[in-house]
Each structure stands twice: as C-alpha cells, then as structure tokens.
Amino acid sequence: MAIDPVTLAVIQNGLRQIASEMDLVHEKTSFSPVISEAFDRSNGIYHRETGEVIAQGEMGLPIFVGVMQFTTQAVIERRHDLEPGDIIIVNDPYLGGTHLMDVKMVKPFYYRGKLWCYLSNTGHWPDTGGMVPGGFATKATEIQQEGLRIPPVKLYRRGEIVQDIVDMILTNIRVPEERIGDIKAQVGALTVGERRLTELLDRYGADTVEDAIGELKARSEQQMRAYIAGVPDGTYTFSSFIDSDGIVNEPLEIALDMTVSGDEIHFDLSRSSPPCKGPLNGVWGATQSAVYVAIKHIFPDVPINSGCFAPLKIAKPTGTFLVAEYPRPVAGCASEVAQRVMEAVFGAMGEAIPERMxxxxxxxxxxxxxxxxxxxxxxxxxxxxxxxxxxxxxxxxxxxxxxxxxxxxxxxxxxxxxxxxxxxxxxxxxxxxxxxxxxxxxxxxxxxxxxxxxxxxxxxxxxxxxxxxxxxxxxxxxxxxxxxxxxxxxxxxxxxxxxxxxxxxxxxxxxxxxxxxxxxxxxxxxxxRDPLLVRRDIERGYITASEARHWYPPATAAE
Structure with missing residues (x-):
C-alpha cells in the first residue's frame, strides 16, 4: 500500500511525539532528581514480533535505543504468558540490559484485542541495593555485590499491581519511599503511551500505521547506507583505553578493527582485553548500542528506528570484557565502557574521514x-x-x-x-x-x-x-x-x-x-589556530598567557 508523503510524515512525527510525551510524563512524575532533573531515562515503541525499535522519545538517552530493543526481545523470548494490562519489570544486565540501576519496564500494547506492539521504558534508579549506596561499587567482583538483579517478572498482572514483587524490591533497596515514586512514574508513562497510541491508530487505521512503520524503516536504512557509501572502503583501526577495572590497576584496551565495504560497516572488537575482575565489564547489549549511538553521532539526521542500524554488522567479541557473562560485575558498562567503545568508533572514523569528523x-x-x-x-x-x-x-x-x-x-x-x-x-x-x-x-x-x-x-x-x-x-x-x-x-x-x-x-x-x-x-x-581566537580565549580567562605561549607560539610571538 502506497502512503502519500504528508501522511507518512504525520505518522512519523506522531509516533515520535507519543514516545516524547511518555518521556515528559516520566520526567515530571519521578521522585528522583536524576530522572526528573537529569533526564536519565528513555521511552519507546517496539515491534510486536522482533522487538526492534519503532520510535524513541526525543528526550530519552540515546544509549537506551539499542538496549531497550534488546530488553524487549528478551521479554518476548522468555514470557509467553503476557496478557492485556501486564507490565514486566527487569534490570538483568545479561538480558539486554546495562547496569542494575537502569530498571526497565515492558508493556504489551493491545489494539482491538490483538497484540500490536510493546511499550518500553528505562529509568535510572539511584539505588538498587548492593555493597555501596548508589550501586557503583568499584570493588565489586560479582554481580550480587552490585545490587538486586530482577529477571523479567510481572509487576502488573491484568492491570493489578503484584504487591509481592513490589515488597520484595523495596525491601532490598535503600530509601524505598523514593523508589515507589519512580515505579509509579514509569508505569504512568506507559499508560500515557498506551492512550496516545490508541488515538493514533483510531485516527489513521492500524493497517496504514503498520505500512508507514515499514516504509520509515526502509527509508532510514536507505539513508544510512547512502552515508556509509561515501566513506572510503578499507579497514581502519583504533584503540581506546579504560583507566582500570577498579581492582587491577592496569588499563583495559578496546581494540577496534572497522571495515567499510560498500554501504555496510563491519565492527570487530575481538582484540580487546579479556574479562576483568572489577565492574568495568560491558554487557553485549550495551556494547552493540554504543556502536549504534556512535554512528548516529556521525550521521545524526538519519531517523531513529531499526532500519538505520541494519547496515552496521557487529561481530560478537566473545572472550573479551565487552561481552560480560554471569556473574561478572558490570556497574560501569553503560556510563563508562560504552563511551570508550564510542571513542574507538570515532577514532576509526577519524582515520577514514577526518575532514568530516x-x-x-x-x-x-x-x-x-x-x-x-x-x-x-x-x-x-x-x-x-x-x-x-x-x-x-x-x-x-x-x-x-x-x-x-x-x-x-x-x-x-x-x-x-x-x-x-x-x-x-x-x-x-x-x-x-x-x-x-x-x-x-x-x-x-x-x-x-x-x-x-x-x-x-x-x-x-x-x-x-x-x-x-x-x-x-x-x-x-x-x-x-x-x-x-x-x-x-x-x-x-x-x-x-x-x-x-x-x-x-x-x-x-x-x-x-x-x-x-x-x-x-x-x-x-x-x-x-587563528591568533584572534587565541587572544579571545586569553581575554575570557579560558587559558593563561603562559599556556597560550606553550600551545600557540605563532599566535603569541608578538606579545
């Protein structure tokens, strides 16, 4: 079914607006300042069969684009008993997650009695228990020391909260009165998403919106492939380093061999350091998502959906610290390890297209x-x-x-x-x-x-x-x-x-x-560097005159 460009654009923006409104509700109703003020959260819409991302809110953290996709896929694989009104809660890092503090909720969305998609979100809880307040235990050597690990369990069953699950969670974390507020904020965001998505489908029809999603995915992939085709073919290598794992005081290496071939990019991280003792192991979902987000930084105008990631082929670097397996600790995987993965991608692209990097x-x-x-x-x-x-x-x-x-x-x-x-x-x-x-x-x-x-x-x-x-x-x-x-x-x-x-x-x-x-x-x-810019930086107090003379001698030679 062909969709006219105006309708396609309206549906695209409508889906994005639904996820963005979920973000806003999540933000305004959360108790934790890290969510309400710092925006450490995300909301999105995911495919009913593949779990692939359809749309994500503009105010959500980009790293969660891939991560929530993998979490939703894990729920689809493991929970075959979902019904209308159910909400799954999960923070297991090894099931498409990040660290334990990023708590996900997944809600099956039904339209006219049929499963149509999944609504998912993530919120960073300031604490999920563990050996230190906040969960960032730099001396942790196993996941149990980092906090409460929640498998995909029903927080809501047929629209009713499962109080036993809530009691178990709140009993195992610090400051429970704040966490219950964050729980209700995430649930409220999903409820708003359900309401708004129903209105969109009522207005345009489920078949039309379904066709639009397929078309948007194809166009996003086409645009990303066009950008990649402009990068010279070849293999580009770069390494970035993490200071230490918190236990062994030695750097960890992220070694990337990036091969550009036509309109695809292949990422090989297999030469990276082996699994580490401390909490700087990266889980596979976060590692993949880091590559996705890095490429989005480089080609920012490609619309976010699963199509833009299709040309990115990431080989699973089994045996390295970028694919953590139970019981490896992972507190720093999303906030630190993922950024080093991105830095490696930036560096490799800097070798390929320095004039655009x-x-x-x-x-x-x-x-x-x-x-x-x-x-x-x-x-x-x-x-x-x-x-x-x-x-x-x-x-x-x-x-x-x-x-x-x-x-x-x-x-x-x-x-x-x-x-x-x-x-x-x-x-x-x-x-x-x-x-x-x-x-x-x-x-x-x-x-x-x-x-x-x-x-x-x-x-x-x-x-x-x-x-x-x-x-x-x-x-x-x-x-x-x-x-x-x-x-x-x-x-x-x-x-x-x-x-x-x-x-x-x-x-x-x-x-x-x-x-x-x-x-x-x-x-x-x-x-x-332009001498006028050097002088401006000195006048503004950004650098001292002596620092300017050290780094920019031609610009300060007359002084």
Whole structure:
C-alpha cells in the first residue's frame, strides 16, 4: 500500500511525539532528581514480533535505543504468558540490559484485542541495593555485590499491581519511599503511551500505521547506507583505553578493527582485553548500542528506528570484557565502557574521514554517588550525580564546553535542587580553565566542582574515567585534560589509587570532594589556530598567557 508523503510524515512525527510525551510524563512524575532533573531515562515503541525499535522519545538517552530493543526481545523470548494490562519489570544486565540501576519496564500494547506492539521504558534508579549506596561499587567482583538483579517478572498482572514483587524490591533497596515514586512514574508513562497510541491508530487505521512503520524503516536504512557509501572502503583501526577495572590497576584496551565495504560497516572488537575482575565489564547489549549511538553521532539526521542500524554488522567479541557473562560485575558498562567503545568508533572514523569528523569528547559520565543519613531531616538519602565535560574540536569550529556524556542527552542536575534535597553545599561549580585540547579548533572545556558535606555522615563512591590519558585529538590536535579527583577527610586530602575510581570514603561534616572533568581533544595542528581566537580565549580567562605561549607560539610571538 502506497502512503502519500504528508501522511507518512504525520505518522512519523506522531509516533515520535507519543514516545516524547511518555518521556515528559516520566520526567515530571519521578521522585528522583536524576530522572526528573537529569533526564536519565528513555521511552519507546517496539515491534510486536522482533522487538526492534519503532520510535524513541526525543528526550530519552540515546544509549537506551539499542538496549531497550534488546530488553524487549528478551521479554518476548522468555514470557509467553503476557496478557492485556501486564507490565514486566527487569534490570538483568545479561538480558539486554546495562547496569542494575537502569530498571526497565515492558508493556504489551493491545489494539482491538490483538497484540500490536510493546511499550518500553528505562529509568535510572539511584539505588538498587548492593555493597555501596548508589550501586557503583568499584570493588565489586560479582554481580550480587552490585545490587538486586530482577529477571523479567510481572509487576502488573491484568492491570493489578503484584504487591509481592513490589515488597520484595523495596525491601532490598535503600530509601524505598523514593523508589515507589519512580515505579509509579514509569508505569504512568506507559499508560500515557498506551492512550496516545490508541488515538493514533483510531485516527489513521492500524493497517496504514503498520505500512508507514515499514516504509520509515526502509527509508532510514536507505539513508544510512547512502552515508556509509561515501566513506572510503578499507579497514581502519583504533584503540581506546579504560583507566582500570577498579581492582587491577592496569588499563583495559578496546581494540577496534572497522571495515567499510560498500554501504555496510563491519565492527570487530575481538582484540580487546579479556574479562576483568572489577565492574568495568560491558554487557553485549550495551556494547552493540554504543556502536549504534556512535554512528548516529556521525550521521545524526538519519531517523531513529531499526532500519538505520541494519547496515552496521557487529561481530560478537566473545572472550573479551565487552561481552560480560554471569556473574561478572558490570556497574560501569553503560556510563563508562560504552563511551570508550564510542571513542574507538570515532577514532576509526577519524582515520577514514577526518575532514568530516571531530576529536574525542570527554567520554566519562563522572559517576559520583553519596549515601548517608541527614540528622536535620531525620532521613536517609542517596545522591547520584554526573557531570559534563568538553567535546572535541571539529573541522569547522571549537568543541562544546560542558557537554553531556556521549551516551546521552542528559543534563547535570541543578546544584540548587541538590542542595535542597541533600545536606551538602556546592562551594564551586565552574568552567575548568585550561582543560581543552589545543588545536586549530580547540576542544571544549570541562568543569570543576567541589561538594562539602554539611551534616551527618555519608559514604562516597566514584566511577569515572579518562584519568590516565585525556581524550585524544585528531589531525594533529592535542589531547584534552585528564579527569582529576580529590577527596578531603578530616583535613587530609588524597587521590584514589585507581585515579578515577574508588569507594568506601566516609565523609563527615566539613569533608569535601573536588572533581575536575576532562576537556575535549583538539582538531588540527595548534600552530594553525587563528591568533584572534587565541587572544579571545586569553581575554575570557579560558587559558593563561603562559599556556597560550606553550600551545600557540605563532599566535603569541608578538606579545
């Protein structure tokens, strides 16, 4: 059935709008600031037979595009007893998930008595139990130490909540009164999606919408293949490195051999490091999704659905730390390992089409968890905080300053909100001067912040990266500054043994944590930078005159 272009565009935007409205409901009704303020969540529509993504909300984290697809597929494979009104809850990383804190819900959507699709969403819960508040246990050596692992079970059965499941979950996590609010927010988002999708199908007809979805998938694949065909054939190699796994203080290598052949790209990660002891193993779903999101960064105007991923052929690198198997710990898989996978893809593409690429971004979420008791409010709390960093310079201009992690479109939670929720104060929150990688087009700047505990006691844990080496430059550009982490306890400052990772830091009133995030890599030789831009950066306080003379001697020779 041929669909006229206007109807096709209206249905495309209608599907996207449904998922975006689900995002908005999820955001506005969640109790956790990391969801309501930082947007660490996503909602989407998935195919009833294949589980493939049909549409995702514009305000959802991109890394969940592939991940929720794989989660939905796992539910389809394992649950053959679904009925109208059922909702499945799952966070098992080995079943198409990420880390335990990303809790998924999958709801079969029925239209006129027939299964039509699945509505799925993800929300980052600040805690799911485990050995440290927040779940980022950098010393974990097995999944059980990271928190509660939930297989695909029914949270709702025929529209009625299964209280036994809710009780089991809330009994095993910290601050349960906050988690029940997040549970209801996810359920509410699915309910709104069900209502809006019914209205769309009533208006245009199920057959017409079905045909439109097929056409949109084919066009997305066609557009992606056209872009890939413009990349020179060949094999391009690049390696990125993780500081350590939190247990063994040695880097982990992500080695990518990327082969472009016609209108397809083949990704081989089999030379990467073997499985590690600590929580920096990557699950297969997150590894695949990282490749998808990296390519979407490079070709951003290809519409999101399963068609745009069809030309991307990813060989499963069994035997490496990028395919975690039970009981390997995986807390850092989505926020850190996935970003190193993306960095490897960016680097390989930088070899293939440097004139159309960008230098590496900060590439770390800067995961900082703080859990404790607030005597002033007489309650326990858990704060999960992530921060931005610099993006790489690119062929046209300088990189973005304080951009979000490359796996998401999240934003840092407002410090005013955090100071209202938790017994702490931000003594500094500023642009990190001098952190950009020098180049013809310099990288963006990271940030520097300091948090001081005001009352009570708290336990801090950190899972960050790029502490050994900064984000690499491109075309002769200089790497951005490395991540820096300092903890002050009772007047004594220290740096974690693993530089960017650590746990078990007990904080008392007056103790503080200082974090300086990486800047983006530079693009092109620094010698080629416009002297006027160098002078502007000095005048704005981005770099000092001495730093300018070091990196841009031609531009400062007259001074």
């Amino acid at each position: 960008f230098a590496a971004p900060a590439g770390t979420s800067g995961n900082f968890s703080l859990g404790g008791y607030d005597p002033g409010e007489d309650r326990s709390y858990i704060m999960y905080f992530f921060s931005g960093g610099g993006y790489g310079g690119w062929w046209e201009t300088d990189g973005l300053t304080n951009g979000c992690s490359t796996v998401g479109i999240s934003k840092t939670q407002p410090v005013e909100i955090l100071e209202q929720h938790y017994p702490l104060v931000f003594e500094e929150y500023a642009l990190r001067e001098g952190s950009s990688g020098a180049g013809r087009h310099r990288g963006g700047y990271g940030i520097s912040y300091r948090i001081r505990l005001l009352r009570g006691t708290a336990m801090a844990s950190f899972l960050m990266d790029h502490g050994r080496e900064g984000p690499p430059g491109l075309m002769g550009g200089v790497a951005g500054a490395t991540n820096e982490l300092i903890v002050s306890q009772n007047g004594t400052t220290s740096i974690p043994e693993h530089i960017s990772k650590g746990e078990g830091y007990e904080l008392r009133p007056g103790d503080w944590v200082q974090v300086r995030t990486p800047g983006g890599g530079g693009y092109g030789e620094a010698m080629e």
